[in-house]
Amino acid sequence: MIAPSRATAVRPPAAGSTVSPATLQMFSALLEARTGQRIASYRSWRIDTALKSLMRDRGLGTLDQLVALLREGRDRPLADEVVDALLNQETSFFRDAPIFDLVVEAVAAAERRGHRARIWCAGCATGQEPQSLAMLFAERAEAGAPMPEILATDVSDLALARARAGRYTQFEIQRGLPIRQLMRWFDGEGGEWTIKPDLARRVMFRQHNLVADRPPAGAFDVILCRNVLLYLSPETKQAVFRTFADALRPDGLLVLGAGETVIGQTQLFQPSRTLRGFYERSAVPTPDGGIAGASQGRGGA
Template identity: 60%
Template sequence: MQILAALLEQRTGQQIAANREWRIETALKPVLRERGLDTLDQLAGEIIGGTDPLVADQVVDALLNQESSFFRDAAVLDMVGAAIQEMRAQSPTRNVRVWSAGCSMGQEPLSLAMLFAEQVETHGGRMPEIVATDVSEAALARARIGRFSQFEIQRGLPIRRMMRWFDADGGDWAAKPELVRQISFRRLNLVADPLPVGKFDVVLCRNVLLYLSPTLRRQVLDRLASVMRPGGLLVLGAGETVIGQTEAFQPAPEHRGLYEMIAG
């Protein structure tokens, strides 16, 4: 378990607490079955042996927490939508840019794309540019396809939006191509990889910092700040905060629960 947990931390910066080591065995059962192995020791041996470089990728993908749903914390996304509307009103020609960092299988950026597209239909204007990144190539492969099971589609997605933006395909649901095309997906390790070029107005990085050490949290927050416009908004998970972590952000005075990039 130490070898496997260390692999995850080396590749992504994420840590598994000692009291959650049970998750390693649970998450890796499908990998063991696929490879015809009986124990985690055998799996660790394959990683150390280096005979198949893909086994390490499989292990890391399996250990990442890809829990997500459509319109997760819907009130927060509505607040993001309202902030985007204010930005458009202040500068109608502005190219608003939004980054979903740690996008998992795409539910968050697709939720944003639906929300923004509906705003454009109602109020006019341009669609914001949406960039979505994740450290897992396997999760991104699913996100780019935009295909979800009945169980996944029912988690947080109202029937009205499901019928408007998805097509039934066998037992699954596929996001309409014009919706998926609004999102630029790319693999990115928040800890180590070069960040997207340009400045963002809104960055959503929800429930990612929870798994990082305090030192890495500060580094990631400062890296996010480096690609945000002054006054831009940072959206974290309900259990996350910038307080005591960085001087780059402050609680947003007009958007309760969000954080504002400090100019200068």
């Protein structure tokens, strides 16, 4: 198990923010302890906007009232709701589209090695990324190719509930989903679009905390964790990189967001020699004389 890192000290809120330094520290510490994510001081405005609906539902007029309830510690569901609201769940269909073609290449290479490929989408939010992959591989399967196993995980139960429902607004659909795939894989009703059962069954969604949980059981050929590490402390990133190294096959690949890299962040991974923008495990000696990440995937249940 990876223990949560100590809460990181945060800078004062950005100029013009209505959030006090003490309140920013409180919410940032709660979020980091539960998920590893931090609230940067320049994003302190998000606290007001993210918690507005929750405070209205709870009949709270100020952030100070919310902080007081959290400090009492008697309302565990409230703390869970706050963490869910503060998580960054930005995602879209086929985000950074060229990456998806490269994932198909990586899966094809794994299949040539004689096994069914496995993909892990870590930090999947409301599910657009794994659903995008499912569309590509379902269409590929219609031409006779094997269907890889796609596991999608997130720390947020609320986000996962939406992902499992496969129901998206018109705005979410318009962000990256080609019209051909919309008509092929979705049913529309009342301004919303729902994924058809034939596609929904191709993705397994599971709650998983990258900071506190062991990696899922088995070994993966491709792990996608895009635009998640941006919000983690350096200490927490190291723990997450170790989780990924343990979960990947020796020839597996890690995919990060466009603004993320392993360079200068960890010795466990290096740029892939075959696919640009992907990362493979490094042969890094460990204190016991072994090779870092040399397991066949040591995940738990």
